[in-house]
Amino acid sequence: MIVLEKRPEPSRGWSLATPVVAVVATMIFGGIVFGLLGTNPVAAIATIFWEPLFGEFAFYYRPQLLVKGAPLVLIAIGLSLGFRAGIWNIGAEGQYIVGALSGAAIGLAFYPAEGWYIFPLMVAGGALGGWAWAMIPGLLKVRFGTNEILVSLMLVYVAEQLLASMSLGLLKNPEGFGFPGSRNLQQYPSAHNAELIAGTGMHWGVATAMIAVILAYVLLNRHMLGYQIRLTGEAPRAARFAGVRPGRLILFCLGVSGALAGLAGLFEVSGPAGQVSIDFNVGYGFTAIIVAFLGRLHPVGILLAGLLMALTYIGGEIAQSSLGLPASAIQVFQGMLLFFLLALDVLTNYRIRLVQRERS
Amino acid sequence: MTDILLSLSGLTKAYPGVVANDDVSFDIGTGEVHALLGENGAGKSTLVKMIYGLVKPDSGEMTLRGRSYAPAEPRAARADGIAMVFQHFSLFDALNVGENIALGMEQPPRMRDLADRIRAVSETYGLPLDPFRVVGDLSAGERQRVEIVRCLLQDPKLLIMDEPTSVLTPQEVDILFATLRKLRADGTSILYISHKLEEIRRLCDTATILRLGRKVGTCVPRDTTARDMAEMMVGSSLKTPQRAGRDLGPVALELQGFSAAAPSAFGTALKKVEFRVHAGELLGIGGVAGNGQDELLAVLSGEIRGTEGSLRLKGADIGGLGPRARRAAGLLTAPEERLGHAAAPNMSLTENAMLTGAVRERLETRGFLKWGAARAFATRIIAGFDVRTPGPDNAARSLSGGNLQKFVIGREVLQRPEVLVVNQPTWGVDAAAAAAIRQALLDLAAGGAAVVVISQDLDELMEICDRFGALNEGRLSPTRAVGDLSVEEIGLMMGGAHGMEVADV
Numbered sequence: 093m094i095v096l097e098k099r100p101e102p103s104r105g106w107s108l109a110t111p112v113v114a115v116v117a118t119m120i121f122g123g124i125v126f127g128l129l130g131t132n133p134v135a136a137i138a139t140i141f142w143e144p145l146f147g148e149f150a151f152y153y154r155p156q157l158l159v160k161g162a163p164l165v166l167i168a169i170g171l172s173l174g175f176r177a178g179i180w181n182i183g184a185e186g187q188y189i190v191g192a193l194s195g196a197a198i199g200l201a202f203y204p205a206e207g208w209y210i211f212p213l214m215v216a217g218g219a220l221g222g223w224a225w226a227m228i229p230g231l232l233k234v235r236f237g238t239n240e241i242l243v244s245l246m247l248v249y250v251a252e253q254l255l256a257s258m259s260l261g262l263l264k265n266p267e268g269f270g271f272p273g274s275r276n277l278q279q280y281p282s283a284h285n286a287e288l289i290a291g292t293g294m295h296w297g298v299a300t301a302m303i304a305v306i307l308a309y310v311l312l313n314r315h316m317l318g319y320q321i322r323l324t325g326e327a328p329r330a331a332r333f334a335g336v337r338p339g340r341l342i343l344f345c346l347g348v349s350g351a352l353a354g355l356a357g358l359f360e361v362s363g364p365a366g367q368v369s370i371d372f373n374v375g376y377g378f379t380a381i382i383v384a385f386l387g388r389l390h391p392v393g394i395l396l397a398g399l400l401m402a403l404t405y406i407g408g409e410i411a412q413s414s415l416g417l418p419a420s421a422i423q424v425f426q427g428m429l430l431f432f433l434l435a436l437d438v439l440t441n442y443r444i445r446l447v448q449r450e451r452s
Numbered sequence: 453m454t455d456i457l458l459s460l461s462g463l464t465k466a467y468p469g470v471v472a473n474d475d476v477s478f479d480i481g482t483g484e485v486h487a488l489l490g491e492n493g494a495g496k497s498t499l500v501k502m503i504y505g506l507v508k509p510d511s512g513e514m515t516l517r518g519r520s521y522a523p524a525e526p527r528a529a530r531a532d533g534i535a536m537v538f539q540h541f542s543l544f545d546a547l548n549v550g551e552n553i554a555l556g557m558e559q560p561p562r563m564r565d566l567a568d569r570i571r572a573v574s575e576t577y578g579l580p581l582d583p584f585r586v587v588g589d590l591s592a593g594e595r596q597r598v599e600i601v602r603c604l605l606q607d608p609k610l611l612i613m614d615e616p617t618s619v620l621t622p623q624e625v626d627i628l629f630a631t632l633r634k635l636r637a638d639g640t641s642i643l644y645i646s647h648k649l650e651e652i653r654r655l656c657d658t659a660t661i662l663r664l665g666r667k668v669g670t671c672v673p674r675d676t677t678a679r680d681m682a683e684m685m686v687g688s689s690l691k692t693p694q695r696a697g698r699d700l701g702p703v704a705l706e707l708q709g710f711s712a713a714a715p716s717a718f719g720t721a722l723k724k725v726e727f728r729v730h731a732g733e734l735l736g737i738g739g740v741a742g743n744g745q746d747e748l749l750a751v752l753s754g755e756i757r758g759t760e761g762s763l764r765l766k767g768a769d770i771g772g773l774g775p776r777a778r779r780a781a782g783l784l785t786a787p788e789e790r791l792g793h794a795a796a797p798n799m800s801l802t803e804n805a806m807l808t809g810a811v812r813e814r815l816e817t818r819g820f821l822k823w824g825a826a827r828a829f830a831t832r833i834i835a836g837f838d839v840r841t842p843g844p845d846n847a848a849r850s851l852s853g854g855n856l857q858k859f860v861i862g863r864e865v866l867q868r869p870e871v872l873v874v875n876q877p878t879w880g881v882d883a884a885a886a887a888a889i890r891q892a893l894l895d896l897a898a899g900g901a902a903v904v905v906i907s908q909d910l911d912e913l914m915e916i917c918d919r920f921g922a923l924n925e926g927r928l929s930p931t932r933a934v935g936d937l938s939v940e941e942i943g944l945m946m947g948g949a950h951g952m953e954v955a956d957v
Contacts, residue, residue: 323799326796330793333755333808334808335775
């Protein structure tokens, strides 16, 4: 019989090792799935992990790593603060959309005026939009005790409808010959989130993600608020005893995660995506949940996990086009990663013992 | 009395990392009240679980009335005439007494017959009990009677009682003892687990003392002083807390007509609580568990707010302040529940020192934390209160209950409070640590602080407190000087006998 025995202290070693072991296990079992689909598993795994970094077209894929990784990291950092405190914002995708819409709307309102102040205003608008969208589940939870998981998740679908409505109506490009979608912000210099250094993929969103990582690290390790966040997650009663006001903490965590998701949306819509369109969102808000956990809710871990996740996105796309793997196989692969991570996570707090069953 | 009912020989049970029982042997005679004494963690529970068939010994044997006895499960133990009253009751509040008892039976008789049997047994043993009352309306003492009657219906040869008096008022204890003596007279053996030495001296014929899983001695409690028994339990001589003469200062903390709503469906609302405690004074607040102790601590710590009345610290109204502001003003608290309330289990001792120390020990400047100072503070607590741990980086949950309690109390005492409120300061703590904690509280009062001790241990309150009040269903009795109080008066303050009377038998 296998028995799980609680460790007196969480194992530091396993805490660091689980992400690595989870990645390896995902490679093995993902390889088996790819093999069953009739693809050479070694080639598939190599395509996903090697091709984007060191392959023939790495010069194109490497910048993509930053482009795809930045929104994931930015959103995941925000989510991790709430997750640490036991506040489950599942609706970052919606906050991402609303941030993009409100930021883009500000830019489009100024069109065609040029000015240095336009982009900063859009950034503020994006953060504010995401923040406001996250305040809905936040205020409902604090005021009426609703479940933030359900409310924030359902607001994603509301946001998607809002996005469709905007790209077909209010924000539609008047010179777009009736096609859905807004003006392309890439062609509007004052509103364009251009690469800071050409050819590197390094745009304002990447810089903001890096700053968010550093600030989150300082907050969690050096600041009273971060301590209160961790304390609330570890022992809610002890937190109230220490003087944490739960309502304020809920609003802070949801607000920050919403604002960061909104920023990610703004940087995406004004940069790589370029325009508000019906299919603007691609699931960064949901994938960021995986990234947050894969990174152990630790800012540096999230940075690495975001890059790893971006790698599987890009590698997965290559595998789809060059090896003909179905897109759903890649999603299974990414799902496996979270599954193994959470399953192996048990080892941080428990050790496995094989014991002979006591005869009864 | 010379008949041996149950004989244990060489019982050993090891768990990973700890030997719970090591070669324990003793006999329980027929019609004997046998005390099993020991500190927390001495192995009393494991031993009893082996007798009751919940745990299988690694080695050793038991013989019951001369025949080998190895129960595979509690049902087998019950079939052999062994019954147990657990410390925590397993009753359904929504069902009545008869239904609760029927639930525990293999083949319950018709309810009318069962009710008659319950009445018969309860009258025989002086435990009046109405089979049709709903359990949710019963007091703790009455619930315990349900459990005892449930056991007695099986006509047991050996009745095991685990800490039966911890939830009873002195009057209820007297009733229980009368019942147990009657059982003994009828030839039933009783294995009585407790750490209340005076009770054991009153009731028990023989005592077996366990320490660290081993039997360290037997004695006849009537002929042994409580102090000697305590020293056998601890294995070293005990220091009695020293009370220094103190001068009372001005009123430090004052509650007037203070009410608060129950924080949850299972909580107790506080109703018009009034007391005042002076600087240099120790106020003891007794009462049976669940009568508002947790809530009283929470309103003083600032976790829950009052609905009416005033709460004054040195004359200033602090009713509207949160926990941090109250700490800054000098009112510190230590809740009963160590893990999860007073301390965060998975966080290090350094981080737990930050939990309440941030304000007064200046462990933060403008929101930024000074971990070095927090670590030094944690180290000071560990050194000053003899907390056994490898160091301040260890998680709180890795400490034993007593050590963590010393840490929690030490954390507040070292912050030089003007008023300290503690709830169950020595609950589950071994005798030596309990003595150290009581001494620290006395020293604190001697240094001019006001101390409020909420406890269910009356001996503790009588030993260290100057004044005493009791909580009963959220109401606090008027407080009185301890020197003038008799045990009967204390019992009445705690809510009388909950309508319990020794039946005429």
